Amino acid sequence: MEKIYQLLHALLPSVPVWTVWIAAFLIPIGFIFGVYLTIFAFTTLVERKALGRIQNRYGPNRVGPFGILQPMADGLKILLKEDIVPRAADKFSHFLAPVLIVVPGLLVYLVVPVAPGMVAVDLKIGVLFALAVGTVSVIALFMAGWASRNKFSLLGAMRAVAQVVSYEVPTVMAGVAVIMAAGTLSTLTIVERQGGGILNISNLFVIGGLAESARCPFDLPEAESELIGGYHTEYSGFKFALFQMGEYLAGMAMAGVTVTLFLGGYMGPGSGPGLVGGLISMFWFFGKLTGMIALNIWIRGTWPRLRVDQLMGFAWKVLLPLALVNIVAVGLWHFLTPRPVAWVVTTGWLAIWVVVLTKCNAGAALEKREYRYI
Amino acid sequence: MNIAFWIISAVTVLGALLAVTLRNLVHCVLALILFFIGIAAHYFLLRADFLGAVQILIYVGAVAVLILFAIMLTHNVTGTEGPREVLGVKWWSGSAIAAVLAILLKKAIQGDALSAILPAGAKAHSSAAEIGKALVAGWVVPLEAIAILLTAALIGAVVIALEEIRKSR
Numbered sequence: 384m385e386k387i388y389q390l391l392h393a394l395l396p397s398v399p400v401w402t403v404w405i406a407a408f409l410i411p412i413g414f415i416f417g418v419y420l421t422i423f424a425f426t427t428l429v430e431r432k433a434l435g436r437i438q439n440r441y442g443p444n445r446v447g448p449f450g451i452l453q454p455m456a457d458g459l460k461i462l463l464k465e466d467i468v469p470r471a472a473d474k475f476s477h478f479l480a481p482v483l484i485v486v487p488g489l490l491v492y493l494v495v496p497v498a499p500g501m502v503a504v505d506l507k508i509g510v511l512f513a514l515a516v517g518t519v520s521v522i523a524l525f526m527a528g529w530a531s532r533n534k535f536s537l538l539g540a541m542r543a544v545a546q547v548v549s550y551e552v553p554t555v556m557a558g559v560a561v562i563m564a565a566g567t568l569s570t571l572t573i574v575e576r577q578g579g580g581i582l583n584i585s586n587l588f589v590i591g592g593l594a595e596s597a598r599c600p601f602d603l604p605e606a607e608s609e610l611i612g613g614y615h616t617e618y619s620g621f622k623f624a625l626f627q628m629g630e631y632l633a634g635m636a637m638a639g640v641t642v643t644l645f646l647g648g649y650m651g652p653g654s655g656p657g658l659v660g661g662l663i664s665m666f667w668f669f670g671k672l673t674g675m676i677a678l679n680i681w682i683r684g685t686w687p688r689l690r691v692d693q694l695m696g697f698a699w700k701v702l703l704p705l706a707l708v709n710i711v712a713v714g715l716w717h718f719l720t721p722r723p724v725a726w727v728v729t730t731g732w733l734a735i736w737v738v739v740l741t742k743c744n745a746g747a748a749l750e751k752r753e754y755r756y757i
Numbered sequence: 758m759n760i761a762f763w764i765i766s767a768v769t770v771l772g773a774l775l776a777v778t779l780r781n782l783v784h785c786v787l788a789l790i791l792f793f794i795g796i797a798a799h800y801f802l803l804r805a806d807f808l809g810a811v812q813i814l815i816y817v818g819a820v821a822v823l824i825l826f827a828i829m830l831t832h833n834v835t836g837t838e839g840p841r842e843v844l845g846v847k848w849w850s851g852s853a854i855a856a857v858l859a860i861l862l863k864k865a866i867q868g869d870a871l872s873a874i875l876p877a878g879a880k881a882h883s884s885a886a887e888i889g890k891a892l893v894a895g896w897v898v899p900l901e902a903i904a905i906l907l908t909a910a911l912i913g914a915v916v917i918a919l920e921e922i923r924k925s926r
Contacts, residue, residue: 473783473784475784476783476784506806507806507807507885508807508885511807512806514814515810515811515813515814515817515818516813518813518814518817518818518819519813519817521818521822522790522821522822525822526787529783529829541829544822544825544826548818548819551819555814
């Protein structure tokens with residue numbers, strides 16, 4: 384943002400300073416709104432198409448060629464729908480929740496760099512900011528469920544809150560490992576440090592991210608077959624659309640943070656400073672982001688939904704210990720001096736714990752049961 | 758800077774006032790969250806960005822949710838039952854404690870201890886690295902003591918929960 388300010392100030396010296404300031408604020412905001420909301424709109428289309436393909440049906444194909452105008456049609460339809468508020472609902476919270484749920488998703492994009500130096504706000508603590516802001520959506524979920532005065536909504540909200548709070552811990556821990564390896568909290572610097580070719584893919588973070596944004600197979604808060612719609616059962620029209628939007632934006636934000644932390648962000652062949660390098664960097668970033676979104680859709684299409692106890696057990700018994708082990712592994716990797724030794728020791732350490740955790744978490748063999756018809 | 762300070766302060770104080778005056782407990786917690794976010798904004802304003810982010814992560818993301826959970830387990834969430842006591846004994850004792858605390862804090866803030874750590878006119882900068890170094894260098898023993906205390910509390914909670922499960926069987 385400061386860079387944009389300086390650039391604008393140099394280009395237009397006669398314009399009053401406060402206008403330049405406002406413009407410097409509005410350009411990144413406009414970029415985030417324009418780009419990510421467009422991606423969101425088309426993600427819904429791609430998701431429906433891909434799910435259709437996976438489930439052996441066509442998916443939307445009526446509006447425009449190949450159904451490409453479907454997002455616009457959806458938007459129009461949902462704007463024209465009646466806004467229904469239950470009589471017993473807590474009006475204020477009921478209204479505020481869908482507004483609030485979009486905010487954290489959008490805030491995360493502030494610190495996700497899309498090209499060298501191209502990040503809305505280069506916070507020194509960017510990673511922490513992204514992780515912290517991402518957790519605020521819990522409040523909105525709870526408000527939605529509680530304010531609706533509906534059993535299903537409340538159950539969905541309680542599930543959502545329990546799930547997000549549980550998965551927050553391993554996700555943040557997985558992020559800590561990256562911070563340790565990179566030695567910085569700034570998203571921009573983390574991306575630059577990954578230039579050395581450390582492909583630090585962490586499934587932990589991806590899984591945690593999926594769970595935090597309540598995507599399949601962790602979509603228990605809105606399990607249609609059990610809870611109607613979960614926390615947004617009592618929402619209609621544009622408020623419902625806001626919930627969908629918040630959910631997708633949060634999912635995409637987690638994908639963006641994953642790309643930044645683990646997949647090298649905008650790094651790729653040809654990326655670098657300057658106009659051409661910057662464009663290539665953006666191509667790499669958005670390519671990787673699209674890849675992560677596609678992975679999310681793929682997982683949603685192919686995996687069954689977990690049970691509640693399995694969900695919580697997975698967070699606390701598998702992901703959390705793994706995240707802690709991972710932190711120790713990064714510490715070992717950082718301090719052991721000859722690189723090959725560090726790699727061998729770290730891999731061994733991780734392998735031991737993976738075996739131990741698998742043994743500990745293996746379900747007890749079912750007793751032999753007999754079924755008789757009397 | 759000053760305008761931002763006053764706006765954020767107004768929102769923060771409003772949140773705190775609503776948190777103690779509203780009758781519906783869930784509304785109170787939502788107001789409390791507003792207050793937490795206001796405090797985080799103050800930290801950001803003072804360039805203590807690490808504190809600000811941690812404030813959001815822990816207070817908004819975890820503590821507020823914990824309070825909400827606790828409230829959902831209680832009766833009388835809407836606060837319609839029971840007499841409404843204004844200016845009672847509790848109010849006076851509470852405000853007396855708050856006044857004493859405010860005076861003590863004022864003394865501590867204006868005292869020499871803080872100005873020794875942060876000399877007047879020091880340039881504001883990101884605090885994450887210094888906090889980290891201070892925690893693992895100078896304050897490692899208190900940090901570990903707190904860690905052990907929290908672990909003990911966690912284990913204690915599990916033990917209590919196990920006891921109840923055993924009883925119910």
